Amino acid sequence: MGPYGLYVWSCFALTAIVLVICEWRARTRHRHVYRDIEVRVKALGDTE
Amino acid sequence: MWKFLHRLASPPHFYRIAINLIPWFAMPGLLLLAYGTYAGLFVAPADYQQGDAFRIIYVHVPAAYLSMMAYMIMAVSAGIGLIWRMKLAHAVAAAVAPLGASFTFLALATGSIWGRPMWGTWWEWGDPRLTSELVLLFLYFGYMALRNSIDDTSKADRASAVLAMVGAVNVPIIHFSVEWWSSLHQGSTLVRKGGPAMDAAMLYPLLAMIFGFTLVFGALLLRRLRAEVLFRERRKRWVRDLILSGNGKR
Numbered sequence: 001m002g003p004y005g006l007y008v009w010s011c012f013a014l015t016a017i018v019l020v021i022c023e024w025r026a027r028t029r030h031r032h033v034y035r036d037i038e039v040r041v042k043a044l045g046d047t048e
Numbered sequence: 049m050w051k052f053l054h055r056l057a058s059p060p061h062f063y064r065i066a067i068n069l070i071p072w073f074a075m076p077g078l079l080l081l082a083y084g085t086y087a088g089l090f091v092a093p094a095d096y097q098q099g100d101a102f103r104i105i106y107v108h109v110p111a112a113y114l115s116m117m118a119y120m121i122m123a124v125s126a127g128i129g130l131i132w133r134m135k136l137a138h139a140v141a142a143a144v145a146p147l148g149a150s151f152t153f154l155a156l157a158t159g160s161i162w163g164r165p166m167w168g169t170w171w172e173w174g175d176p177r178l179t180s181e182l183v184l185l186f187l188y189f190g191y192m193a194l195r196n197s198i199d200d201t202s203k204a205d206r207a208s209a210v211l212a213m214v215g216a217v218n219v220p221i222i223h224f225s226v227e228w229w230s231s232l233h234q235g236s237t238l239v240r241k242g243g244p245a246m247d248a249a250m251l252y253p254l255l256a257m258i259f260g261f262t263l264v265f266g267a268l269l270l271r272r273l274r275a276e277v278l279f280r281e282r283r284k285r286w287v288r289d290l291i292l293s294g295n296g297k298r
Contacts, residue, residue, distance in 0.1 A: 004101040011158040015107040018154050030275035037282050041291045
């Protein structure tokens with residue numbers, strides 16, 4: 001890569017980081033929503 | 049066809065089939081990205097003018113294209129939701145916004161890193177494509193901020209849909225900015241009269257990266273959309289049944 005190695009590799013590394021964060025954020029969001037609903041449904045089930 | 053689309057737009061049906069669709073997007077997408085990255089970094093010859101710095105194209109162009117495509121998906125979905133009141137359409141618009149913002153950030157950051165060795169500057173305010181792409185990032189931020197500032201989901205859907213549709217005017221401005229005004233950016237390399245202005249050894253990895261990014265984007269969107277659908281339908285009977293059955297946790 002010569003003198004441009006740092007620029008090229010940093011772009012590919014940044015891309016990988018952004019893609020991993022997007023996947024992680026999507027999974028975390030689903031897990032949180034699911035857990036919140038699970039708690040509410042179970043609480044309602046206990047009171048019935 | 050219409051029956052299939054109508055069924056797909058049903059939130060419970062969509063939620064159940066989306067988890068099975070994700071690997072069909074993610075797996076070929078990741079394979080294409082692996083090939084494109086390897087071929088782009090190690091197989092494609094260096095550019096005669098830019099040297100190895102041109103290899104940034106393999107992440108910059110797909111990110112920039114997806115930043116615009118995501119906005120169009122957001123604007124069209126928001127419009128469909130506003131006009132035909134389709135529940136899933138607003139969910140698509142809400143789910144795609146953070147992804148669009150991420151890819152816009154990526155396009156700006158990789159473009160800035162590429163600009164430093166090629167143009168001698170990280171940023172140039174006078175360049176219309178740079179500034180219009182930055183406006184796109186602000187539109188995504190504005191859309192998400194507006195959604196988050198309104199507690200009522202249906203009101204948030206309507207208000208943010210208007211912003212998404214008005215902001216869509218920026219997308220053709222980004223695309224045609226290099227033709228309309230003087231720009232540091234080069235003209236279109238892929239879609240042009242006479243075919244792509246690239247050698248096949250450089251072109252195939254780029255096409256692989258564009259398709260790979262698109263498929264991975266599809267997988268990410270489906271995953272975000274499942275969470276969005278679950279949140280919006282949290283008080284519905286089918287969600288309660290889903291939770292009690294223990295399915296749908298993935």
